[in-house]
Amino acid sequence: MTTMKKANETVMTQDWKESSMERHDLYNFESKIDYILDRSPKGHQNDYLLEVFFFIPETLQINKDSYSKDQFFLDMNNRIRFKTPQMSLEGILDKKNDLSPVNIILKKVRQVEFGKKEEELDIRIEREIRLLACIVKVSLRDQFTYLLNNYKKLLMQGNFENAITRLLTSIENLEIKLNCLREKFVLAQMAIKLREAFQFADEYISLQIKTWIAHTIKCLEGKPIDSNIQS
Structure with a gap:
C-alpha cells in the first residue's frame, strides 16, 4: 500500500x-x-x-x-533505470529512421538469415525487441492521453477526427509490420530465446493497443464523434 x-x-x-x-x-x-x-x-x-x-x-x-x-x-x-526514448508510432514505422527498433531488428534478422551467428548479435536483437515494446507502450499512452485531454480543443478546431484517424492508421500499420516480423522470426534460424522474446513483446504490444482503444472508447461514450471513426 x-x-x-x-x-x-x-x-x-x-x-x-x-x-x-x-x-x-x-x-x-x-x-x-x-x-x-x-x-x-x-x-x-x-x-x-x-x-x-x-x-x-x-x-x-x-x-x-x-x-x-x-x-x-x-x-x-543499486539499479539505474534509463528513460524510455520518445518516439511516435509514425517514427517507429519510418524506414528512414535509423533509431527505430523495428528497422534495427529487421537489419539484424537479415544478418541472421545470411548466416551470421554471434552472441553479440542475439543480445542486440533481444535488446531492440524489449525496447520496441517499451517505446510502443509509451507512445500509445502519450498519444491517446493527448487526444483525450485535448478533446474539446481539437474538436473546436476541427482536428480531432483527423488526429484519431491518423493514430488508428498508424496502429494498423504497426500491426502489419509486427506480422512481417513474426513471419521472419518463424522462418529464420533464430535462437529459441529470441523467438520467445519477440512473442512476449508481440503479445504485450497487442494488449497495450486493445487496452488503450477500449479506454478511449469508454471515455468518448456519449460524445460527438464522426460515424466513420465509430465504425
Whole structure:
C-alpha cells in the first residue's frame, strides 16, 4: 500500500490515473506514482511525504537477522533505470529512421538469415525487441492521453477526427509490420530465446493497443464523434 501526504491530506494511489503497481520481472515489482501539483501562486512550495508499506508472510522467514537494513537499502538503490526514448508510432514505422527498433531488428534478422551467428548479435536483437515494446507502450499512452485531454480543443478546431484517424492508421500499420516480423522470426534460424522474446513483446504490444482503444472508447461514450471513426 502506498500513500502520499500533502498539506495534512492523505491520498491513496488508486485515485490517481497514472499510478500503478505491477510486476517488473522475476525478482522485482514496480510502483508508479502521480504527484498532484498544487496550482497556487508563484513562490508556493509543494512538499510531499511518501509512505510505502508492504507485508511479507512470516513463513518466508525474512527478518532483521536474515535480511539486514543495510542489505535492504543496497538492493533498493543499486539499479539505474534509463528513460524510455520518445518516439511516435509514425517514427517507429519510418524506414528512414535509423533509431527505430523495428528497422534495427529487421537489419539484424537479415544478418541472421545470411548466416551470421554471434552472441553479440542475439543480445542486440533481444535488446531492440524489449525496447520496441517499451517505446510502443509509451507512445500509445502519450498519444491517446493527448487526444483525450485535448478533446474539446481539437474538436473546436476541427482536428480531432483527423488526429484519431491518423493514430488508428498508424496502429494498423504497426500491426502489419509486427506480422512481417513474426513471419521472419518463424522462418529464420533464430535462437529459441529470441523467438520467445519477440512473442512476449508481440503479445504485450497487442494488449497495450486493445487496452488503450477500449479506454478511449469508454471515455468518448456519449460524445460527438464522426460515424466513420465509430465504425
